[in-house]
Amino acid sequence: MSNLQILQITFYGAAILLIAIGLYAVVTKRNLIKIVLGLSIMDSGVNLLFITVGYISHKTAPIFSPSVMAKYKTIHAAAQAMVDPVPQALVLTAIVIGFGVTAVALALVVRLYRHHNTTNIDEIRNLKW
Amino acid sequence: MNTILTILIVVGAIILVGAAIFAVVKRDLILATVATSVISLILSIFYFILQAPDVALTEAAIGVALTTIIFIVTIRNTKRFEDD
Amino acid sequence: MKKAIAIILLAFIAVELFVVFYKIPFGADRMNVARFYLENSPKKLGVANAVTAIVVNFRGFDTLGEVTVLFLASTALGSILFRRREIHTRLSHLRTSVEASVIVRIAGRFLVPLIILLGAYVFIHGHLTPGGGFQGGVIIATGFLFLLLAYRKFTIEHRTITFVESLAGITFAGIGLIGIFLGKTFLENFLPAGKLNDLLSGGIIPLIYIAIGFKVAAELTGILDTVLSISIDVKQKEIESQTEKNE
Numbered sequence: 001m002s003n004l005q006i007l008q009i010t011f012y013g014a015a016i017l018l019i020a021i022g023l024y025a026v027v028t029k030r031n032l033i034k035i036v037l038g039l040s041i042m043d044s045g046v047n048l049l050f051i052t053v054g055y056i057s058h059k060t061a062p063i064f065s066p067s068v069m070a071k072y073k074t075i076h077a078a079a080q081a082m083v084d085p086v087p088q089a090l091v092l093t094a095i096v097i098g099f100g101v102t103a104v105a106l107a108l109v110v111r112l113y114r115h116h117n118t119t120n121i122d123e124i125r126n127l128k129w
Numbered sequence: 130m131n132t133i134l135t136i137l138i139v140v141g142a143i144i145l146v147g148a149a150i151f152a153v154v155k156r157d158l159i160l161a162t163v164a165t166s167v168i169s170l171i172l173s174i175f176y177f178i179l180q181a182p183d184v185a186l187t188e189a190a191i192g193v194a195l196t197t198i199i200f201i202v203t204i205r206n207t208k209r210f211e212d213d
Numbered sequence: 214m215k216k217a218i219a220i221i222l223l224a225f226i227a228v229e230l231f232v233v234f235y236k237i238p239f240g241a242d243r244m245n246v247a248r249f250y251l252e253n254s255p256k257k258l259g260v261a262n263a264v265t266a267i268v269v270n271f272r273g274f275d276t277l278g279e280v281t282v283l284f285l286a287s288t289a290l291g292s293i294l295f296r297r298r299e300i301h302t303r304l305s306h307l308r309t310s311v312e313a314s315v316i317v318r319i320a321g322r323f324l325v326p327l328i329i330l331l332g333a334y335v336f337i338h339g340h341l342t343p344g345g346g347f348q349g350g351v352i353i354a355t356g357f358l359f360l361l362l363a364y365r366k367f368t369i370e371h372r373t374i375t376f377v378e379s380l381a382g383i384t385f386a387g388i389g390l391i392g393i394f395l396g397k398t399f400l401e402n403f404l405p406a407g408k409l410n411d412l413l414s415g416g417i418i419p420l421i422y423i424a425i426g427f428k429v430a431a432e433l434t435g436i437l438d439t440v441l442s443i444s445i446d447v448k449q450k451e452i453e454s455q456t457e458k459n460e
Contacts, residue, residue: 003135008239011175012231014142018149018168020227025153028219031211033158033204037165040196041149044172047188049234051179057240061180062263063343064255066410079251082263083180086247089267093279095187096347096429099195100286103436106203107293110443113207120212182343183264186335190351195433198358199440206443 004057011052018045032109032119036102043098047091054087062088138178145171156211162200169193259406259414260340268345269418269425273400277385280428284378287432290439313363321363328356336426340415346422350429357434361441374435381428388417388424 018041025038060068062085064078072078109119116124145168152164169192176185244251254266268276335342336349360367389400397403400421407414 003132004240006135007138008235010139010142011179011239012234014145014175016227016230016234017146019230020223021146021149021153023226024219024223027223028216029153029211031158033200033207034153034161034211037152037158037161037200040165041152041168044168044192047184048172048175051176051181051184052239053234053237054181055179055240056242056244059180061182061343062251063182064261064263064409065342069409075255076252079248079255082251084244084247085250085263085267088181088184088264089272091181091184092187092264092268092345092347093276095184095191096351097279097282097286099191099433100283100436102196103199103440104286104289104293106199107290107440110203110206111293119207183262183345183348186344186348187351190348190355194355194358195351195437198437202440202443 011048015045015049015052018042018048030121032112032121032124033106035121036105036109039105040098040102043094047094047098050087050091050094054084056083059083134178138175141171141174145175158204158209158211159201162197162204165200166193166197169196255409257406258402258416258418259409259411260418261410261414262340262343262345265340265345265418265422266415268347269421270400270402273389273421276425277389277400280382280385280425283429283432284382287435287439290436294439294443312365317363321359325356325359328359329353332356332426332430336422337419338412339422339426340419341410341412346425347429349426350431351433353426353430354433354437357430358437361437369434369438371435371438374431374438378428378431378435381424381431384424385421385428388421392417 022038022040022042022045025041026035029035029038059081060083062082064075068078068081069075072081112124113119118124148164148167148171152161152168155161155164169188172192173185173188176182176188250267250271251263254260254263254270258266258270260266260270332349332352332355334349335344335352336346339345339349357369361369392401392403393399395403400417402416402418404416406416413419
């Protein structure tokens with residue numbers, strides 16, 4: 001097995017396992033904070049998957065810095081030696097938005113805790129509003 | 130990528146998945162939160178290896194600092210241990 | 214039993230996903246539209262960092278929407294954890310129950326200006342080096358988080374945060390609208406592109422990224438301040454129960 005194949009299995013496997021573990025927490029756990037934790041782990045897994053798909057081996061980061069321009073001389077040659085920037089731009093904003101979503105979810109958890117004095121989703125379901 | 134880097138990446142991925150399992154299984158929520166910040170740290174190194182320095186910067190700043198602090202503040206004001 | 218079923222189903226999903234994604238060869242070149250972005254971001258826009266060019270210019274409208282989502286998150290957080298302002302200012306000294314140690318407080322005086330300077334550097338050089346408005350804004354918010362945790366008396370005026378945030382948002386949208394008035398499309402570059410890898414290059418892109426930096430910093434600082442104010446409510450309840458006992 002070549003290095004590239006091992007890396008392919010590692011990166012895809014890690015990303016998909018993160019998604020599956022996060023989904024497991026969301027499906028089976030009864031604690032609201034654990035559910036939010038699982039959602040944030042799933043978020044990380046999806047981001048890793050995006051970046052992995054955009055990677056091209058033996059190519060550099062998509063920045064036309066002076067050293068890159070000195071090495072490749074023309075813009076066309078430098079652009080041929082760069083990884084895909086589109087997934088990076090997507091993930092960049094997705095991480096920041098993910099933080100906002102986590103913050104709102106945790107605020108809702110705090111409100112529910114103050115109202116019902118528990119973070120267990122089953123107990124909250126049994127209580128009347 | 131050379132062989133040493135490949136071995137390091139495989140070890141990192143094992144720690145990553147281990148930290149994720151720890152975060153989901155552990156009943157102490159503070160320890161689970163610390164495990165998620167370990168996940169973010171290793172992910173930020175992975176992003177750097179995958180030639181995405183912009184994303185690595187964002188993940189390091191948000192995942193390690195800000196997400197951890199809001200989880201800890203929430204846990205401090207609710208219950209620390211998860212009960213069945 | 215329920216957990217075993219969940220694990221089996223999730224293992225099935227994971228295997229299926231892995232089989233699907235394993236067909237995508239790792240590290241192979243399959244760029245289509247990205248080739249256009251890579252060729253044109255240094256040539257037409259004069260921006261060295263292609264990710265910045267995509268976030269701010271090629272998909273600038275998307276970014277406007279994403280900044281709006283962040284604004285909505287911050288507003289929603291404020292309305293979920295609503296408290297009257299006079300109570301907030303009266304009780305804000307209760308945020309941390311114990312004074313932070315002297316090492317943290319003295320180190321904060323040296324570190325916080327440096328952290329904020331680093332954040333400003335990251336978003337001003339967003340078109341040249343890795344980083345940009347989002348990362349710089351997050352770094353500045355981390356600096357304010359340090360202040361909120363280390364000093365009991367440090368409070369953030371929400372009116373100032375709202376002002377900075379609105380001003381940055383108006384700048385972003387206003388720069389976009391100037392493009393329309395000059396006979397181009399929304400958020401199209403109307404300033405000269407300049408020389409590649411100069412600080413003053415890239416036309417409107419550095420201006421927009423600086424605006425995004427201020428906006429993200431203000432929004433995240435507001436979110437952190439609101440989240441940290443949860444503890445004040447708990448302290449307030451303790452004080453109320455104590456006064457009831459005393460009476």
